[in-house]
Amino acid sequence: MTDTVERAARPTTSERYSGPPLAGGPGGPAELRRLIDIVLTSLVDGAAARGGPLPAGDPSELKREVLSSLGEVLPEEGAGPDVLGPLARMFAWGASDLADPAWSAHLLCPPLALSVAADVAATALNADLASWDQTPAGIVLEGEVIAALAELVGFDPATAAGVVTSGGTESNFMGLLLARDAVRPRHPGAADAPGPGGGRPRIFASRVAHVSVRRNAALLGLGTSAVVPVDVDENYRMDPRALHAAMERAAAAGDAPLLVVATAGTTDFGSIDPLREIVPIARAWGASVHVDAAYGGGVLFSDRLSGLLDHIEAVDSVSLDLHKFGWQPVGAGVFLARRAETFDPLAVRAAYLNPEDDEEAGYTSNLGRSLLTTRRGDVFKIAVTLRALGRSGLGALVDTCCERARYAADRVRAEPRLELVAEPTLSTVVFRYRPAQDDPVSSDRINAGLRRRLLRGGTAVIGRTDLTGEAGGIRLKFTTLNPRTTEADVRGLIASVIAAGVAEEEARCANATDNRSN
Missing domain, CATH: 3.40.640.10 (Type I PLP-dependent aspartate aminotransferase-like (Major domain))
Structure with a gap:
């Protein structure tokens, strides 16, 4: 004989909940599978529509697209689960793709598919x-x-x-x-x-x-x-x-x-x-x-x-x-x-x-x-990842990212239009674009402007910092946390930065000429 209590009888079909499906309980996982399939399809479609690390366009254009897809946030009568697919597609289109090699801005990694799947389990169980x-x-x-x-x-x-x-x-x-x-x-x-x-x-x-x-x-x-x-x-x-x-x-x-x-x-x-x-x-x-x-x-x-x-x-x-x-x-x-x-x-x-x-x-x-x-239950995805990859598996990913940063630093150093600020210790490379008119004010304007130019074009996402808080302090950053990034990807990213810098200089020169003419 044990001290456990006999489980209560299961409810009959007529007694069961009949509202929107839950993620747990009888039938929950099956409904969740159907909805996750919709989400995964929408992620693919949204990424294809985005076509890069970030959607092209300025902030006002992005806002119009999001609001158009969203519609009324809290209608009197709900629109039903069919909203999931279109909204997931919009969200994927309007999000950064951290796994894109041209996304190199912040200390945020592209998560492993394994850890995301583990996170779904913890989330479904709440x-x-x-x-x-x-x-x-x-x-x-x-x-x-x-x-x-x-x-x-x-x-x-x-x-x-x-x-x-x-x-x-x-x-x-x-x-x-x-x-x-x-x-x-x-x-x-x-x-x-x-x-x-x-x-x-x-x-x-x-x-x-x-x-x-x-x-x-x-x-x-x-x-x-x-x-x-x-x-x-x-x-x-x-x-x-x-x-x-x-x-x-x-x-x-x-x-x-x-x-x-x-x-x-x-x-x-x-x-x-x-x-x-x-x-x-x-x-x-x-x-x-x-x-x-x-x-x-x-x-x-x-x-x-x-x-x-x-x-x-x-x-x-x-x-x-x-x-x-x-x-x-x-x-x-x-x-x-x-x-x-x-x-x-x-x-x-x-x-x-x-x-x-x-x-x-x-x-x-x-x-x-x-x-x-x-x-x-964030510990579950962590436990799954530690158990699956082990210390050496995670260490190999760390090594790869830091190696790419060192390669990026070498390429920056070799470019006459770029200046390396410091040797990388981990996976971050700090540098600046050197404009032809290289005074502190021009340098700040060109470096800030070229980064926004990359954002507007959806071409690349790079980081920014300010070393002094005064003129001449704006610097750009590559932050490599994507172990899938190749040396060719690094070269392409650097080429995009230089092209954006040249375009920014030309645009500012043209504007200055127009202003003088007027």
């Missing part, structure tokens, strides 16, 4: 990781995935902890939050050294760190002024000497050095801060160290490149983002802490989710390790 009884298998999978990634980083899985997040911004928020709320010892040997309540808390990050660091500091009530920008070296890595000086100045002013946010893979340059030098400096001032490895963390899959993250195992927490080097659909972030007790400030008890007696009986959850209550 898997929620808020509590054990909502997705038991998901709770188990999350524990295993976190342990595997903690070990990849170099943390001891037996004492580390973590949680799946929506992405790097949420993970970085957790790094700042948990550092703020940690109980900290006073700095040894200094009567006026930082400690709990020992002055205004200060967070140190390189001046090219991710925008989420300042934004998260504001959301935490610390204010953007709490983030102290630290100078970088010629390779755009945090300068350890500048960090030491900045922390010394903060302490001398009565402020409390709270946290150093090191970056492993900056958004613009892919640069990786020198952790082996940074960690001892932070420790000397009693500060924690969080590593934003949302971009660069993927090199840990690679035998050839993993040394770039030397000493990461000594930090307090790490952000990873597998919708970059991981080829997952958004979102697929991970936050890892070297010590499980780091999560203590997030401990929470809700009788309807994680009552203490349920937890003691093994019905566990990660409610006390997440900022969110409802959490999608």
Whole structure:
């Protein structure tokens, strides 16, 4: 005899739901298969209509097309499921194709078909990781995935902890939050050294760190002024000497050095801060160290490149983002802490989710390790991908993307009309087009204009940054996260950039001539 309860009798046909089909339950998967077939056909048709990485036309033209296809958003009487095909076709036409080799703009990868299929399964089940009884298998999978990634980083899985997040911004928020709320010892040997309540808390990050660091500091009530920008070296890595000086100045002013946010893979340059030098400096001032490895963390899959993250195992927490080097659909972030007790400030008890007696009986959850209550079952697609490709399979994809970036840098360097700004560390190449009239104002206008010209033509999608915030600072970027991109694709992309630059110069020259004539 067991202590299980006999299942309730199934409802009769007459008692069953008769509204729009659901994705689960009897008949759900069959209806879902039919609808997914419609979506897949529409994706093909939409991509064919788009004909490139982005639909051609200016923003107003795109808006007219979308609104024409959409019609009334919330009519009194619904139009029925037949709207799915036309709207999916429109959405595919009006979206960027991240798998097109001419799409090289942002830190967003073309997801693997495998991971998208796994995501469909999690979405159809509406898997929620808020509590054990909502997705038991998901709770188990999350524990295993976190342990595997903690070990990849170099943390001891037996004492580390973590949680799946929506992405790097949420993970970085957790790094700042948990550092703020940690109980900290006073700095040894200094009567006026930082400690709990020992002055205004200060967070140190390189001046090219991710925008989420300042934004998260504001959301935490610390204010953007709490983030102290630290100078970088010629390779755009945090300068350890500048960090030491900045922390010394903060302490001398009565402020409390709270946290150093090191970056492993900056958004613009892919640069990786020198952790082996940074960690001892932070420790000397009693500060924690969080590593934003949302971009660069993927090199840990690679035998050839993993040394770039030397000493990461000594930090307090790490952000990873597998919708970059991981080829997952958004979102697929991970936050890892070297010590499980780091999560203590997030401990929470809700009788309807994680009552203490349920937890003691093994019905566990990660409610006390997440900022969110409802959490999608993103762990499933991550688990499927890790299991299917393994470390070496993912590492090969990382290596390919970084090799293409180095090739692109070589080709940029060889072009008289282009100027390489920095050698790539990962898969990002920063450069500019050199106009014939190469003054700062003309350079900015031509580089900004040629990028928009490529967008209007639906020819290519490349990135943009601003090195100074003043005239002469606009630069362009290739961000290679597509392992299918070939060297020929790179050459074609560079040719498109040069052609757009020449066309932009000619158009501006013609306009200037017309204005003088008038």
